[in-house]
Amino acid sequence: MSGSNSSLEFLFAGIIQAVDLIVRMDPYVASVTKVQLMVSGVAVILSAITAIALASAISFSEFRGKELLRTAINTSMGLPPVAVGLVVFLFLTRRGPIGFLDLIYTPAAMIIAQYILATPIITGVSITAIESIPRKVWDTAYTLGGTKLDVSLQVLKEARLGIITAILAGFGRAIAEVGAILTVGGNIVHQLYLGGVLQDVSYTRTLTTAITVETRQGNIPEAIAFGIILLILSFFVNFIAMWVRKRSVG
Amino acid sequence: MTGDRDIENMKGIMRKDMREIFLKSVLLGTILMVILGAGCIGKESTESTASGVTNPPVQNEPAHVQDEPIKVQEKLRMATTTSTYDSGLLDVLNPVFQQKCNCIVEVIPKGTGAAIQTAKDGDADLIFVHARGKEDAFVNEGYGVNRRDVMYNDFVILGPESDPAKIRGMTSAAEAFRNIAAAGMAGNATFFSRGDNSGTHTKEKAIWDATGIVPSGTWYNSVGKGMGDTLTAANEKLGYTLADRGTYIKWKSKEGFELQLLVEGPVKGGDPILKNPYGIIAVNPEKYPDVNYKLAMEYIEFVTSKDGQELIKNYRVNGEQLFFPDAK
Incomplete structure (x- = not known):
């Protein structure tokens, strides 16, 4: 309680230094941001491809166990990231079933973990989007002589805004997640000479994992900088999602 | 008759509702009691600490004060x-x-x-x-x-059994680090650093200083986390690392831990720079x-x-x- 003045100063000083780190594109901060975007971006692109295929298969066809599959997908939408991290770790560790691939503590391992986390969300939300397309769209496409594939493509086209929202939701989850990538990525930075200066350059350290380690080590400006970038990213994602939703309504 | 059945059904639904309401209120009551209870205990302890300083002992109940003074730990x-x-x-x-x-x-x-x-x-x-x-x-x-x-x-230097940097049994930590760096540059070895400003990391930097080498390159991995995380990473990637002997002793009997002690610290007659x-x-x-x-x-x-x-x-x-x- 000793002096709220000094604690405010501490906070402001941290924020000012953080903004400075971002504005002058500090190589460490930039590399961490790059790894985050690369890992979450690739994971979500792969997830989206799988999810759209899966959502189409479920929405456009009847088969045994369909309801069970839907329930499984809905349940996995809320998988705890740390648990996913542990399972991926157990598979990738040197003693694990695919340990020989030597993927543990690489960006590839992080992509796998985030792929598993994002796919159910994108699938689940996409199914809802597809099934909310009015029946008459399906029927019209069919009566116009479309094959099953034509009908499906037409419906998917109508549902595109919902599917984009689904992908954004998956991306939002991926960039906010820390438990899985911390376990399988290892939070590693390399020391490299960049332009003659020794620099920490992220290998598997992301915005979220960096915030945890920088805070614990008392590097508050760095932690705040990563926090700001992460907030801007989620804001951006939500902004697009809102814009898409507005368009789909209007 | 159908009307009767409807009424019966409604009664059933109401009974179900009542049961639900009852269960919910019990749950809510329990939560409230826990919160209130915690509040009272919290208040009690602050009061009793304060009483020693500000309030004179309560005259009405001296027995209570003497027999069972509420001691706050x-x-x-x-x-x-x-x-x-x-x-x-x-x-x-x-x-x-x-x-x-x-x-x-x-x-x-x-x-x-x-x-x-x-x-x-x-x-x-x-x-x-x-x-x-x-x-x-x-x-x-x-x-x-x-x-x-x-x-x-003390600290010890750990590494894989294959020991690509050939440091096993060396008596100089700096010499061993120099070899690891050379093997790392050649793409034959990796090193895992705590990278967290811990005591172990500080010691590691002191040893690098003694070698005159600034470690850089993709062979030098900085984990930014604790000894356990760093040992896990080094063990997974079969790299070299610096560890305190205590943690190493705890880890060496772990299932699947394959790193070996390659350079001894001063406790077992090794390089004095490794004293901790x-x-x-x-x-x-x-x-x-x-x-x-x-x-x-x-x-x-x-x-x-x-x-x-x-x-x-x-x-x-x-x-x-x-x-x-x-x-x-």
């Missing part, structure tokens, strides 16, 4: 390194001290750098760490008082009047006393002594 916040915590030493020392002082020792395990930062922020009463340079700076900057030596152990002294420092009460200075000093007295030093000396993990008392 004081709390000592100790910021310490992961090595003292993970090794299990504090699980031996703290219960004995807690019995003595009738207090609670709250341990905040972090790397040495972070532990010192915690104390600098006024969030600890005491630090128990291992990085002499940083400890001296902590005292010189006025944050700490009464630094005492407690004990020492532990110090304990009370946080300066002039800097932070809220800290529990009295209890911090009692703890320092305890670990540097004959009893405390004996406990440290006799502490064994897997039959090996982890720490060597050297309080003066």
